[in-house]
Amino acid sequence: MLLVLADELHFGRTAKRLRLTTGRVSQTIKKLERTVGVPLFERTSRHVRLTPLGRQLIDQLRPHVNGIQDAVQRAIDAGRGVGGVLRVGFVGAIAGQLLLRAVGAFGSRHPDCVVHILETQWNDAVARLVDGDVDILFADILAAGHPGLTAGPVLLSEPRMLAVSVDHALAGMESVSVAVLAEHPLIQGPADAPSQYQADRFPRRTPDDRPVRQGPRAGSFGEALTLVAAGRGVLPVGEHAARFYPRPDTAYVPVHDAPPIRWGPIWRTTNAGERVRAFVQAAEQPALDRPALTPADSDAPRLAVTGG
Structure with a gap:
């Protein structure tokens, strides 16, 4: 329960994952905190956060819990x-x-x-x-x-390209630098994606430290390409997009200085x-x-x- 709450930072979602009531989760965590002697979570009406000691405990517990779960799974798999x-x-x-x-x-x-x-x-x-x-x-x-x-x-590992509308000023370029993201709105992906994925695919600043303007958010890759075709922004993609998603309204321009996907x-x-x-x-x-x-x-x- 402790590790699930540390991942979710939300009592309701934790209860749902564990198929318990929210009250049961809260009571169990409070009992554990009384045993430890200090709060493990900061609770307000707007958020739940780990305290420094709570984070330390989670970091120490997680490898052991994962090891136990993995050992049990290995035993199950060995039998089956x-x-x-x-x-x-x-x-x-x-x-x-x-x-x-x-x-x-x-x-x-x-x-x-x-x-x-x-x-x-x-x-x-x-x-x-x-x-x-x-x-x-x-x-x-x-x-x-x-x-x-x-x-x-x-x-x-594949090179990156920039998806733009066929009418876009960059559409006829032989290649572009990742720095051009500072000059055009960037179509946004899922808001809850891991932070390192967000920073890589939808950066807030260019390598030369210029701000990147956020374009509209898309719920799927197909929707993102449609927004690109409509001139609402540009989108960094992998080289495979030019082969698997060819569109008469979209051009794919190589990005010569971006790391591969x-x-x-x-x-x-x-x-x-x-x-x-x-x-x-x-x-x-x-x-x-x-x-x-x-x-x-x-x-x-x-x-x-x-x-x-």
């Missing part, structure tokens, strides 16, 4: 083998391609495991992973900045069981240089594809 069901989500077309190739390699090794494939969106991907709706998420690995998540191996699997640290480890190992097989999988592939596993 790599069977059962694995729910794998992805964000965007390139993540979907990486996932499919991992599914092919995984299925040839573990045909008794059913893989459910779920498409997630910008605004719910990390939340669905944290809440346990998916076991593994294929995404920009910076999305692992949320507490309790682990980023796996980088499966693909790195894609890979992410999972809950406490869910590092045998199935997850086996799938991540399969994902490390060469990805985009392999031919696309087809339903006729002999090593295809049993799939259950679920939308949303």
Whole structure:
């Protein structure tokens, strides 16, 4: 309970995750604070925050709790083998391609495991992973900045491009610098994304310390590209966008001085069981240089594809 409240910083959400009443959560935390002798959380009508001693206790407890949970999961997996069901989500077309190739390699090794494939969106991907709706998420690995998540191996690094309207002044450029973000509104992504992901994809300032003007917020990648096409702002994207999302109203301009975007699997640290480890190992097989999988592939596993 203590670790869940430290992650949520909200008694209501903590109670919902633990299937308890808010009063029960509050009483348990107060009892623990009486045992320790000092407050672990600062509570007001507007927020809940960890005290310095509370943060210290959480930092010391989390590795031990994770270790216990992982040991239990290992024992369960050892008894079951790599069977059962694995729910794998992805964000965007390139993540979907990486996932499919991992599914092919995984299925040839573990045909008794059913893989459910779920498409997630910008605004719910990390939340669905944290809440346990998916076991593994294929995404920009910076999305692992949320507490309790682990980023796996980088499966693909790709150059960045800037999506602009075909009528935009930058549309005909051979390449641009990331500094141009100071001169045009920047379409915004999900507000609750991890801070390091926000700073990387939707920076507030350019490398030369000029402010970046915030454009409208989009709830999905498709919506963001439509806002770009409407001239409402520009959007940094991976190089794959030009191949997977070609639009007559949108141009993609290379950004010559931006770091690459790195894609890979992410999972809950406490869910590092045998199935997850086996799938991540399969994902490390060469990805985009392999031919696309087809339903006729002999090593295809049993799939259950679920939308949303």
